[in-house]
Amino acid sequence: MELAKPFEMTQPAISQHLKVLEDAGLVIRLVKGGIEAMDQWLSMLRKALDKNYDRLDKVLADIEQHKKGETR
Amino acid sequence: MSKLTLKTEGDTHVVTRRFAAPPEAVYRAHTDPKLVQKWMLGPEGWTMPVCVCEAKPGGKIRYEWKNGKGRGFYLTGEFLELELFGRIVHVERMHLPDPTPDNHIETRFDADGTGTLMTMRMTLPDAQTRAAVLATGMEHGMEASYVRLEEII
Numbered sequence: 550m551e552l553a554k555p556f557e558m559t560q561p562a563i564s565q566h567l568k569v570l571e572d573a574g575l576v577i578r579l580v581k582g583g584i585e586a587m588d589q590w591l592s593m594l595r596k597a598l599d600k601n602y603d604r605l606d607k608v609l610a611d612i613e614q615h616k617k618g619e620t621r
Numbered sequence: 622m623s624k625l626t627l628k629t630e631g632d633t634h635v636v637t638r639r640f641a642a643p644p645e646a647v648y649r650a651h652t653d654p655k656l657v658q659k660w661m662l663g664p665e666g667w668t669m670p671v672c673v674c675e676a677k678p679g680g681k682i683r684y685e686w687k688n689g690k691g692r693g694f695y696l697t698g699e700f701l702e703l704e705l706f707g708r709i710v711h712v713e714r715m716h717l718p719d720p721t722p723d724n725h726i727e728t729r730f731d732a733d734g735t736g737t738l739m740t741m742r743m744t745l746p747d748a749q750t751r752a753a754v755l756a757t758g759m760e761h762g763m764e765a766s767y768v769r770l771e772e773i774i
């Protein structure tokens with residue numbers, strides 16, 4: 550709608566032109582940026598959680614080791 | 622091979638992870654501040670000099686992280702429900718320094734053979750919060766500014 554305002558064209562006509570430009574790779578829809586940002590978030594989250602839980606594995610192993618020491 | 626699964630269901634992140642220890646130990650590692658301090662650190666290079674973790678309904682949570690290079694931030698929260706060794710429900714928010722919207726988190730610990738299957742469900746943060754968290758530098762700087770740029774565009 551915003552894009553159509555300055556032109557003497559209807560909104561559907563503008564959409565049609567944008568679609569041609571998009572297919573030609575000249576226009577990238579902003580939603581793509583949104584998806585990339587989400588991918589980046591998920592990748593950071595996964596990395597941080599992986600690191601955390603790898604450390605937690607070690608903490609748990611230490612607890613088990615300690616328990617064995619006590620019952621010996 | 623990663624033992625972690627991370628899925629998004631609507632507005633919720635669902636994380637699962639198996640541990641070799643029984644639910645009692647995994648639960649303890651989530652509720653004893655001395656243990657939490659040892660592992661809930663995110664990427665390499667960060668430490669948690671302050672860890673308050675009052676594991677009872679209404680109990681307070683405060684985690685403060687530092688990266689040793691003058692950067693740091695903190696998180697506050699409250700415990701809502703606890704089932705001993707089975708389930709923890711809490712809310713938390715990061716202070717960057719403005720508080721992010723509350724993140725509602727349910728963590729379950731189910732016996733799985735001799736180990737534990739942990740399932741964590743948490744609120745998917747909005748775009749602004751994601752950008753703010755990425756910008757803390759817990760990810761390297763380039764990517765953080767790239768995300769901020771995307772948010773502006």
